[in-house]
Amino acid sequence: MRLCCLGDIHYYGSKKELSFLAEGIRDECGNADVLVLTGDLTADGDLGRLNEVLEVIKGVYERPVLIVPGNHDLYLIHSELWSHRLNSLLKLSLFNNLVERYGFIPLMKRPYVVSDVGFVGSIGWYDYSFAPEWLNLPIDAYREKAFGLSIWADREFVKLPMGDEEFTLMLLEKFEDNIRKIYNKVSKVVVVLHHLPFKELVVYKLRPEWDYFSTFMGSEAFGQVIRKYSKIKLVLHGHQHDGVETMRCKDVDGVKCCNCASPIPMTVKV
Numbered sequence: 001m002r003l004c005c006l007g008d009i010h011y012y013g014s015k016k017e018l019s020f021l022a023e024g025i026r027d028e029c030g031n032a033d034v035l036v037l038t039g040d041l042t043a044d045g046d047l048g049r050l051n052e053v054l055e056v057i058k059g060v061y062e063r064p065v066l067i068v069p070g071n072h073d074l075y076l077i078h079s080e081l082w083s084h085r086l087n088s089l090l091k092l093s094l095f096n097n098l099v100e101r102y103g104f105i106p107l108m109k110r111p112y113v114v115s116d117v118g119f120v121g122s123i124g125w126y127d128y129s130f131a132p133e134w135l136n137l138p139i140d141a142y143r144e145k146a147f148g149l150s151i152w153a154d155r156e157f158v159k160l161p162m163g164d165e166e167f168t169l170m171l172l173e174k175f176e177d178n179i180r181k182i183y184n185k186v187s188k189v190v191v192v193l194h195h196l197p198f199k200e201l202v203v204y205k206l207r208p209e210w211d212y213f214s215t216f217m218g219s220e221a222f223g224q225v226i227r228k229y230s231k232i233k234l235v236l237h238g239h240q241h242d243g244v245e246t247m248r249c250k251d252v253d254g255v256k257c258c259n260c261a262s263p264i265p266m267t268v269k270v
């Protein structure tokens with residue numbers, strides 16, 4: 001089976017980005033059985049822009065499209081930041097509902113099976129398990145999501161009614177439930193995440209600021225669940241793109257992990 005994956009489009013309203021996306025999918029994904037999007041479709045969580053991205057994909061690809069959101073898709077836009085009715089949990093379900101309305105598969109809501117391959121997905125998140133030990137900072141220093149004058153933008157634009165550790169656990173439970181739902185019906189499982197599940201995939205540079213922000217790349221808790229299920233042979237993820245090579249696969253203890261954090265599609269066989 002041939003998969004085409006891409007991610008981190010970060011659409012911000014430029015029509016040029018959309019034609020680039022359409023061209024990429026047409027050129028690279030024509031022979032693919034499934035198209036997989038690993039999150040961050042929009043830069044700012046604007047549902048109107050998400051709509052535009054989904055519309056473009058609908059226009060150029062006719063086979064199944066599997067989608068998980070990224071952290072940027074949970075951002076509240078300025079007018080929403082002050083609304084008591086809206087938070088990022090609600091934004092997450094609005095995202096998945098819109099994906100579904102296009103006839104695409106929101107993998108966080110339900111797994112997908114095609115012949116003997118199952119697909120399970122989540123946005124993933126971070127629980128500070130990727131914090132670099134050598135910096136020797138307390139967990140509270142990471143909860144601030146700021147290093148000197150630099151901040152992790154989730155701090156400003158993601159509003160959750162719980163802490164990041166609790167959110168990770170909540171997501172993890174749903175993720176494992178979805179694995180169990182299909183596990184006996186398939187011979188292989190493909191995991192689709194936005195954030196990274198293994199510390200081995202994180203690029204640390206022994207520079208304090210860089211390594212501080214690497215903490216927000218993902219969570220080992222997802223990796224621990226993945227290791228429990230030997231049918232999981234492939235992980236597709238996004239999120240890690242600045243200052244690192246994307247569109248590359250790496251083996252972590254027998255699991256092939258591919259970084260799809262580029263709007264240029266990549267073909268992966270399973």
Ligand SMILES: [Mn+2]
Pocket residue numbers: 040070071072194238239
């Ligand atoms: Mn991201």
